[in-house]
Amino acid sequence: MRGFFTRERFGRPQILAGALLLAFVAECGWLIAHESPALVSPGEYTRVQEGLSQWRGGALAGTPFASKQVAGDLPVRPPVFDAEHSPLWYLIGALPMVVFRLNLDSLAGLWLSRAPYVIIGALLGASVWYVSRRLYGNAGGYIALALYCFSPAVLRNSALWASQPNVTGAWGTFGAVFTAIAVSHTLYAPREVVLWNWRRILLLGVSLTLAIGSQFSLAIILLVLVGFMFYLAPERKTAALAIFTAALGVAILLLFASYFFHAGLLWHGITRAIFLDASGRAFVMSGAYLQLGKEIANAGPVLVLLVPTALVTYTVWGRSRYFGNSAPLLFAVLFALLRVAAPHTAESVFTLLTVVFLFVFVAGIGADLLETKGRELATALIIGLVSANAVWNVIGLAGIAHGMR
Structure with missing residues (x-):
C-alpha cells in the first residue's frame, strides 16, 4: 500500500485538481437543486422510463415496443427504432433508480437520474486534467481543468439543465482519442505489445462503447483513430490494427450487452442508425458558422479571447507547433x-467535444507561453482571465436562485 500512496500519485497537483472537481460537482448539484421534478421535459421522462422498463425486464429501450409500452397512446418518441442512440443511452440514467426503486416524479428520483451524468462529467474533467498535465505539465493541467470546471456548457450537459446527456459520448470520445494515441506510442517497445497492451485495449473498447453507444454519429471517430495510429506508428501498422480490432471487438460485445444480447434487435438498431447526419450545403451557410461561434462562446466568455490568441500563437510561433498541441x-x-455540417440539431455532442478539445489546446499554448521570457506577464494574464471566467460563471449560478424567487 505504501507503494501506491506516493507523493507522485497523491501530491499537491492531485489535491488541487480534486478541489476543482469538487467545485464542479457542487455547481452541478446547485443546478439540480433548483429544478423541480414537475419541470422535467417529456423527452427526459421518456428516456428514463424506457431505461427503467428495460432494467425491469420490459421492452428494450430505443425500440418501437418500448415507446408504446412507456407512453401508451401518446408516445413522446415515435414508435420506431431510435436512429441516434443505442439502449445504453437510456440505461445509464435509469440505473440508480432501479437500485433504489424510485421514479422520476420524486425529488430523490430526479437527483438519482442526474447523478450518473454528474459523475461522468467529473470523470471527463479528471481525464482533461490528466491528459493536459501529461502533455504540458502542472500548469497546463490547471488551465484546462479550470476552464472545464467553470464552463456553463459543460455544467449544463453534466447536470442536464435543459440539456441532453451528451457528456457520456464526449467522455468516451475523449478517452478513445488519447488512449489510441497512448497505445500508438508503445508500439515500438521491445515486447509483445499486443498482449502487453491488454489494459489499454479494454480501456479503448470501453471508451468506444460509451461514445458510439451514446451517439451513433460518433462512430466517425473509428476511421480517424485508425488513421492516427497508422500515422504515429507507420512501421507497426499490423500491430496497431490488431490492437484497434481487439478494442473494437470489446466495444461490439459491450454494445451487444446493452441490447441484453438480443442479436435481432441489435441488427435492426444498427441498420436503422444514422451515422452521419450532415449536409454539404451547410458549409456555405454563414449562419452555421455563427451558430458554432455562439455555442463556443457560451462555454465561457473567456474563450472569445483565449481561442483566437492561441490560434495566432500556434500559427506564428514555430515552437508551439508540436504534436501535443496539434x-x-x-x-x-x-x-x-x-457541427457546422449538421446545424439544425438543437444541441450537438460535436459542440461539446469541440469545446473540450479547445480547453486542452488553449492549455497547451498557455503552458508554452509560461516558459518564455515573458512568463510573468503571461502568468498574470492567464490567471486573471481564468479567474474572471470562474467568477462570471459563479455569478451566473447565483443568478439562477435569484431569478426563481
Whole structure:
C-alpha cells in the first residue's frame, strides 16, 4: 500500500485538481437543486422510463415496443427504432433508480437520474486534467481543468439543465482519442505489445462503447483513430490494427450487452442508425458558422479571447507547433466542422467535444507561453482571465436562485 500512496500519485497537483472537481460537482448539484421534478421535459421522462422498463425486464429501450409500452397512446418518441442512440443511452440514467426503486416524479428520483451524468462529467474533467498535465505539465493541467470546471456548457450537459446527456459520448470520445494515441506510442517497445497492451485495449473498447453507444454519429471517430495510429506508428501498422480490432471487438460485445444480447434487435438498431447526419450545403451557410461561434462562446466568455490568441500563437510561433498541441487542435477542428455540417440539431455532442478539445489546446499554448521570457506577464494574464471566467460563471449560478424567487 505504501507503494501506491506516493507523493507522485497523491501530491499537491492531485489535491488541487480534486478541489476543482469538487467545485464542479457542487455547481452541478446547485443546478439540480433548483429544478423541480414537475419541470422535467417529456423527452427526459421518456428516456428514463424506457431505461427503467428495460432494467425491469420490459421492452428494450430505443425500440418501437418500448415507446408504446412507456407512453401508451401518446408516445413522446415515435414508435420506431431510435436512429441516434443505442439502449445504453437510456440505461445509464435509469440505473440508480432501479437500485433504489424510485421514479422520476420524486425529488430523490430526479437527483438519482442526474447523478450518473454528474459523475461522468467529473470523470471527463479528471481525464482533461490528466491528459493536459501529461502533455504540458502542472500548469497546463490547471488551465484546462479550470476552464472545464467553470464552463456553463459543460455544467449544463453534466447536470442536464435543459440539456441532453451528451457528456457520456464526449467522455468516451475523449478517452478513445488519447488512449489510441497512448497505445500508438508503445508500439515500438521491445515486447509483445499486443498482449502487453491488454489494459489499454479494454480501456479503448470501453471508451468506444460509451461514445458510439451514446451517439451513433460518433462512430466517425473509428476511421480517424485508425488513421492516427497508422500515422504515429507507420512501421507497426499490423500491430496497431490488431490492437484497434481487439478494442473494437470489446466495444461490439459491450454494445451487444446493452441490447441484453438480443442479436435481432441489435441488427435492426444498427441498420436503422444514422451515422452521419450532415449536409454539404451547410458549409456555405454563414449562419452555421455563427451558430458554432455562439455555442463556443457560451462555454465561457473567456474563450472569445483565449481561442483566437492561441490560434495566432500556434500559427506564428514555430515552437508551439508540436504534436501535443496539434492533436487536440485537429480534433477540435474536426468536431467543429461536423457541427457546422449538421446545424439544425438543437444541441450537438460535436459542440461539446469541440469545446473540450479547445480547453486542452488553449492549455497547451498557455503552458508554452509560461516558459518564455515573458512568463510573468503571461502568468498574470492567464490567471486573471481564468479567474474572471470562474467568477462570471459563479455569478451566473447565483443568478439562477435569484431569478426563481
